[in-house]
Amino acid sequence: MPSNDLPAVIRDRAAKVRLAVFDVDGVLTDGRLWYSEDGHELKSFHVHDGLGLKRLRANGIEVAIITARISHLVAKRMADLGVIHVYQGQEDKLACFDQLLHAMQLSAADCSYTGDDLPDIGVMTQVGLAIAVANAHPAVAARAHWQTRREGGAGAVREVCDLLLQAQGKADAELARPLGRH
Template identity: 65%
Template structure:
């Protein structure tokens, strides 16, 4: 177990232990937040491979994973398809309402959700979720509202930190580590 996970407060671990759904903002959380456009006007995004494996490990351990983003982007749909993420909500002006609808559809209470974000539109769903996480480079108001803040920036492995925290809190990190020996 990593030292940074061993020294976490008991209340944070209790919140993470209850999580059954982990919802992520995309731009600035799963990416570094920069928008890249080619000469032809096509948008490109860069995702970190560590985050992808973390999301797959959450799913393998019975967790629901969702992307909830205000923008609409073909690269997001491609990444979600590659990772077999069933819950992908693009063009969401009200991320809080989207999260609440997803929780209702899954039959989960808000305390069973984690929401990971970086900027002001992420505050409403963070206030609903039982575990609110801000990435390291989040806007200060988002960081203040979070129960926990990652050490790594969005798009640079922050989502993997969240995945590792949840697996650790739920007693599944040891089995995950053994799986890779």
């Protein structure tokens, strides 16, 4: 989506983002929980989302994950992508977010948050750019500044990444740099 197709207020909010925070289940995944016969959890991550996260980091926008669930698969995927701010088991996402802001010496206005369900609303009401995925709960969508066209786990995170890079004028310049595996 070209940045000139965006409302000016969204472009302005996205241009200020220095930290992009994402929920996992329903945002980086489609929200379904899969279990193998032996009880192991399985998750599916979209490869385009992974490249988007790498592109953010390569362009000076830090990435963080805040999720209520704990999953070895999330830790593995984020390690593969080089994401170091991974907070699992966070029942109080807003408290975690506040601690992250303090540690990184950022204000909430410097951040975006992408969510899909009710536990995300607390952080979404604080950030400079609140984003809901296409299939977010209606209460979450109502509180978002912007909503993706794609659903969680199906490229929604890549849309967010593209939005941020375009709004900051970094979308074209970063294409010349190698990004590695995603």
